Each structure stands twice: as structure tokens, then as C-alpha cells.
Amino acid sequence: xxxxxxxxxxxxxxxxxxxxxxxxxxxxxxxxxxxxxxxxxxxxxxxxxxxxxxxxxxxxxxxxxxxxxxxxxxxxxxxxxxxxxxxxxxxxxxxxxxxxxxxxxxxxxxxxxxxxxxxxxxxxxxxxxxx
Amino acid sequence: xxxxxxxxxxxxxxxxxxxxxxxxxxxxxxxxxx
Numbered sequence: 776x777x778x779x780x781x782x783x784x785x786x787x788x789x790x791x792x793x794x795x796x797x798x799x800x801x802x803x804x805x806x807x808x809x810x811x812x813x814x815x816x817x818x819x820x821x822x823x824x825x826x827x828x829x830x831x832x833x834x835x836x837x838x839x840x841x842x843x844x845x846x847x848x849x850x851x852x853x854x855x856x857x858x859x860x861x862x863x864x865x866x867x868x869x870x871x872x873x874x875x876x877x878x879x880x881x882x883x884x885x886x887x888x889x890x891x892x893x894x895x896x897x898x899x900x901x902x903x904x905x906x
Numbered sequence: 907x908x909x910x911x912x913x914x915x916x917x918x919x920x921x922x923x924x925x926x927x928x929x930x931x932x933x934x935x936x937x938x939x940x
Contacts, residue, residue: 800931800933801931802931807928813934817936823938824935824936825934826935828933829929829930829931830929830930830932831928831929832930846928
């Protein structure tokens with residue numbers, strides 16, 4: 776599995792622990808890798824991808840009142856929803872419409888190849904104020 | 907789905923070539939063998 780993920784253009788490091796049941800993937804600054812690509816690589820090796828914790832940068836927009844994270848230059852978007860453990864994080868996004876942010880959160884398990892994926896937002900960091 | 911594509915296209919039209927944004931790190935939980 777490590778080799779299959781590492782072959783995806785834009786990944787810079789992969790650490791797979793079957794004991795802990797987790798694959799940790801790092802990405803290059805200019806990558807265009809999608810969550811679906813990583814999950815396909817997991818499935819092709821006979822494993823089932825469950826929820827994933829991600830750090831991802833993008834621009835916050837509103838679509839019919841719902842907060843979305845769009846990735847400029849890429850044909851996909853994430854719908855941003857409340858995380859059970861960090862309800863206040865989503866409220867911060869209301870002040871950041873149109874801004875680039877880094878988001879930490881959970882992408883739940885998904886069965887299909889949806890172009891709109893969901894992130895349960897745990898933490899929001901406006902870009903330019905990264906620690 | 908169409909609306910999402912429209913939002914993306916709208917932003918691209920507004921600001922072509924703006925900073926790329928994407929996955930920084932992913933911790934994918936994996937489960938068992940098929």
C-alpha cells in the first residue's frame with residue numbers, strides 16, 4: 776500500500792502502520808492529489824478506507840448558505856460542516872468568506888466518488904497566519 | 907453537483923492562477939483485508 780500511495784504524483788511521504796490501522800500521507804506544496812485517489816490506492820491493496828483526518832488549504836465560499844471549501848484550479852469542493860468536538864470552529868468561517876484558510880478536520884468514510892466531499896471542521900487557520 | 911461546479915468555475919474566472927490550495931497532510935484510517 777505504501778508503494779501504491781507513494782506512486783501518486785504529489786505525495787512526498789507515506790507511513791503505513793497496519794497495527795494502528797492508519798496511513799499517514801504528506802503532500803508537496805503544489806500537489807493536486809484528492810482524497811479519492813488515496814482511498815482508491817487503499818482499496819486496490821485490499822483494505823477499506825474509513826474516516827480520515829486532514830489538513831487542507833483552500834478558499835471559503837458560501838453556496839446556498841452552506842460553507843464550502845474550494846480548491847482553486849481543481850474541480851472539486853468540500854462542504855464544511857460542524858465537528859462534534861469543535862462546534863465553534865464552523866462559526867469562525869463566517870468571518871472568512873472568500874479568504875484562503877487552512878482547515879483541520881475529518882473527512883468521513885465515503886462509498887462513492889462524490890465530487891463534493893465533506894469535512895467536519897475541527898480547526899480553522901486563516902492563511903498568512905500559520906504558526 | 908452542478909452548483910458546486912458553478913462556484914468553482916466562478917472563482918476561477920475571478921482569479922485565474924491564484925494560489926493553489928490542497929491537501930497538506932492526511933491520516934487515513936484503514937480497516938482489515940477484504
